[in-house]
Amino acid sequence: xxxxxxAKPFIYYFKAMYRYEMPVLVLGIAGxxxxxxxxxxxxxxxxxWTILIYxxxxxxxxxxxxxxxxxxxxxxxxxxxxxNGIYRVIKKRWHYAVFxxxxxxxxxxxxxxxxxxxxxxxxxxxxxxxxxxxKRDIYNLLDRLKSLSDVGGKDLDINIVSKEYWPLPWYFRxxxxxxxxGKMIDNPNAPVIIVDKSGEDDLKKKMKGDYKKxxxxxxxxxxxxVYMQKGLYEGVFGKESTxxxxxxxxxxxxxxxxxxxxxxSFFNNVECAGKPFLTKVENGLISFTYNDxxxxxxxxxxxxxxxxxxxxTQKGMYKxxxxxxxxxxxxxxxxxxxxxxxxxxxxxxxGVVFLDEGFHHVRVEYFDAGGGAIMEFLWTPPxxxxxxxxxxxxxxxxxxxxxx
Numbered sequence: 001x002x003x004x005x006x007a008k009p010f011i012y013y014f015k016a017m018y019r020y021e022m023p024v025l026v027l028g029i030a031g032x033x034x035x036x037x038x039x040x041x042x043x044x045x046x047x048x049w050t051i052l053i054y055x056x057x058x059x060x061x062x063x064x065x066x067x068x069x070x071x072x073x074x075x076x077x078x079x080x081x082x083x084n085g086i087y088r089v090i091k092k093r094w095h096y097a098v099f100x101x102x103x104x105x106x107x108x109x110x111x112x113x114x115x116x117x118x119x120x121x122x123x124x125x126x127x128x129x130x131x132x133x134x135k136r137d138i139y140n141l142l143d144r145l146k147s148l149s150d151v152g153g154k155d156l157d158i159n160i161v162s163k164e165y166w167p168l169p170w171y172f173r174x175x176x177x178x179x180x181x182g183k184m185i186d187n188p189n190a191p192v193i194i195v196d197k198s199g200e201d202d203l204k205k206k207m208k209g210d211y212k213k214x215x216x217x218x219x220x221x222x223x224x225x226v227y228m229q230k231g232l233y234e235g236v237f238g239k240e241s242t243x244x245x246x247x248x249x250x251x252x253x254x255x256x257x258x259x260x261x262x263x264x265s266f267f268n269n270v271e272c273a274g275k276p277f278l279t280k281v282e283n284g285l286i287s288f289t290y291n292d293x294x295x296x297x298x299x300x301x302x303x304x305x306x307x308x309x310x311x312x313t314q315k316g317m318y319k320x321x322x323x324x325x326x327x328x329x330x331x332x333x334x335x336x337x338x339x340x341x342x343x344x345x346x347x348x349x350x351g352v353v354f355l356d357e358g359f360h361h362v363r364v365e366y367f368d369a370g371g372g373a374i375m376e377f378l379w380t381p382p383x384x385x386x387x388x389x390x391x392x393x394x395x396x397x398x399x400x401x402x403x404x
Contacts, residue, residue, distance in 0.1 A: 008063035013054065016068055016128045017075075020113050023106040024072060027079030034082045043081050050074040065129045124299040125220065125370060134167060135370075137217040137301050140269055141226060142171060144214065145192070147236050148228065149175070152191060161188050161203060162196040164222045193227040197343065200225055215270055217301040220370035223343050253309060253359050258395040262286075262308035262362075270327070270367035272303035281396070282306060285388050286364060286377035296373050303367040304375075308396040310362040310389075312355045316382030320389075321350035324366060325374040331363040346374050359395065 017025045028050065035043035054071050057063070090099060123133045149156050158178040160168060165180055172178040181188075184202045188195075193211070195203045210230035218224050261283045265276040286306060290296045310332070312318075320337050322328040325346040330338035332353050340349035366375045380386040 006063060007061045010058045012063050013058055013068050013071055016065065017072070020117070020129060021068075021072060021110075023109055024076055024079055027082050027106075028075035029078075031078030031080075031082035034085050035078065038085070043078075046074055046077055046081065050078055065131045068129075121299075125293045126296055126299065128294055132219050134219050135217045135301060137269055138168075138171060140274075141216045141224070144226070144228075145172075145175070148192065148232060151236050152232060156192065157190040158192040158194065159185070159188050159190040160194045161185060161199055162194055162224060163198065164196050164218065165194070165224075168194075168218075191229045191232050195225050195227070197223050197225065203227070214273075217270060217369045220300075221343075223369060253397070255359070257397055258309055258359065259398050260391065260394065261396050262306045262394050263396050265305045265307070266298065267303040267305070268299075268301070270301050270303050270369055272305045272365050272367065276305075283391060285391055286375060287388050288373070288375055290373040293371055293373070296368070298368075300368050300370045300373075303365065306362075306364045306377075308362060308394055309359040311359055311393045311395060312357055314382055315354075315356045317352055317354050318382065319350055319352045319380040319386070321348060321378045321380075321386070322364075322366075323348045323374065323376040323378070325372050326369050327367050328375060328377075329363075329365045330377070331361075331365075333361050343369055346372075350378075362394070 031043075032047050032050075035047045050071075053074060057067055057071060086099070117127060117129060121127045121130065123135050124130055145156075145158075154174055155177050156175060158172070158175055160172075160178065160180045160182075161184050163182060165182070168178075169180060184195075184199050184206075186206070188203055188206055189208050193203065193207070207227070211227040212230055212233040214226050214228070216224045216226060261281045264278075264280055264282040265272070266278040266280075267274060267276050293300070320330050320332070322330060322338050322340045323346060324340055326343050327341040328338070329336060329341060330351070332355070335353070337351040337353050338349055339351075340347060364377050377389050378386055379389045
């Protein structure tokens, strides 16, 4: 059996219960002591069942969050056995005054986590119990389709030639001409075509006319490419640039206009498009590693765009590179130098460019679609060795300069 991505440590289920089911865990453990003190056959059986099921599931390397239910069932019964024993010794009013506030706190704790997990963090893989849920990036796709249908109507033809598309039939229920083929067809052409990564090459061979492409994350590991006819797209959204190879003339800047650091913009999508949910000054290196998805600072999918100027003190040929999981891009003076895009595990891609002395506009983009998140921005200056681009060569425009 291939357990890649599912291999978890022995303590995995204990940590999940400690974080989300603390009252059940505490009461269940208390139930063990009560069971062995009472020496009742049923309580002893339940105690051994709980211990055995926990050890079996913890020893198996293949672990998924929903299997915790098999551990919580007997553990909850053990907790109930302990509470039943407590009820038997409650005799006076002050006992109730102590017990009921604890009861309310326990119920409140469980309700808080249930609401937060089901209605707020339902697709946030940083939460241990979240697993392969549909990403809320689907709402970005729905917003795009709504804008198109406001012009073209709800009878807009949409061909879904992706093998992976569930639960799109539910989300697309208002679009009567949304056709879910589940495979590539002879004539996929339509105002909107949706395909997964595996079928994109076949689609390009059969497409007629010009299309604009955008990407959306359906769920971890499932990437949808949405092609919209160029005329329709530009009529609705204007001439937005979805190309990754736009070269624009960059205005010259002087050192008096600049100060150390880059400007980082953070987006809730992989295209680094729209309004960022956070913009801040980034003073350090562009380098981070989150092998554990629960430790990531932002909910996937997310994109980051760093922008500023690169100080070059020696003209010559420079090599730039990124190591990233998932995709990343590097632009120097508006020209793409590194294309490390698409969904992939940690991958190294480099490119070279000749640079004169002075300040050159730099833009670095990164996105994470799920799983681990890794990004390093590297360079090899003339006669030097490869290293992470140092912070002392990265600048941004001063506030007063950028507002002129």
